Amino acid sequence: MAFVILGLIFIALKLLDVAPVAAWSWWWVLLPLALAFVWWEIIDPMFSISKKRAMNDMADRQKARRQKYRESLGLGGERRKK
Structure with missing residues (x-):
């Protein structure tokens, strides 16, 4: 650009x-x-520079959305690893 x-x-x-x-x-x-x-x-x-950047952005949005849903369900933060 x-x-x-x-x-x-x-x-x-x-x-x-x-x-x-x-x-x-x-x-x-x-x-x-x-x-x-x-x-x-x-x-x-x-x-594939633009494609990788778009995929990373989509993964970040997905992770934030999942975290928001977990918090709204009262499950707290990240999962604990066993």
Whole structure:
């Protein structure tokens, strides 16, 4: 997401002719958008980064929900291990 934001900022600065970016080639201005594309289409699926993060978030929500239900039933905190 940072690459996309950086790319949009560079495009705005290029179109508004702001000092250092106005002198850059369009290739340099659009490079962050190309990097974002490479990240989302190649690197992220290859290493399943987003999928792992989503699964961890779902497991955390599930654990919190179970804990809330246990507390509402009056069973207290975590289970004791035998």
